[in-house]
Amino acid sequence: MVGALAGPGADVSHQESVQVSVLSAMSCAGRLGFGLLSDVLLRHGYARRRVLLSVTVALMLVAMATLAAVARPEALTAATVLVGLAYGGLFSTAPTIVSERFGTASFSINW
Numbered sequence: 001m002v003g004a005l006a007g008p009g010a011d012v013s014h015q016e017s018v019q020v021s022v023l024s025a026m027s028c029a030g031r032l033g034f035g036l037l038s039d040v041l042l043r044h045g046y047a048r049r050r051v052l053l054s055v056t057v058a059l060m061l062v063a064m065a066t067l068a069a070v071a072r073p074e075a076l077t078a079a080t081v082l083v084g085l086a087y088g089g090l091f092s093t094a095p096t097i098v099s100e101r102f103g104t105a106s107f108s109i110n111w
Helices: 002-006 012-043 049-068 073-102
Strands: none
Touching: 012 049, 012 073, 049 073
């Protein structure tokens, strides 16, 4: 996809590595941010973790719709940011919900 958007003569390998770096950084930020947000919201009684999981799924839906409409490399980077945040958010909240719902004794089987 990067090669198709970059056009002829562009340094595709550099642009691909930038996309991978952005995805990794945003996944890390999503894990930290959504994990912290989940704990804060739960502690103060504002929302349950399942609500936050719904937010991450909605964010992933927006990210996938953005990816479907990408026409420029800059838009691809924006979509990659959204995908990374949603991916990180999903993988910080979902395991916590599974362990709270089914217990830690069978966590490795359930997750």
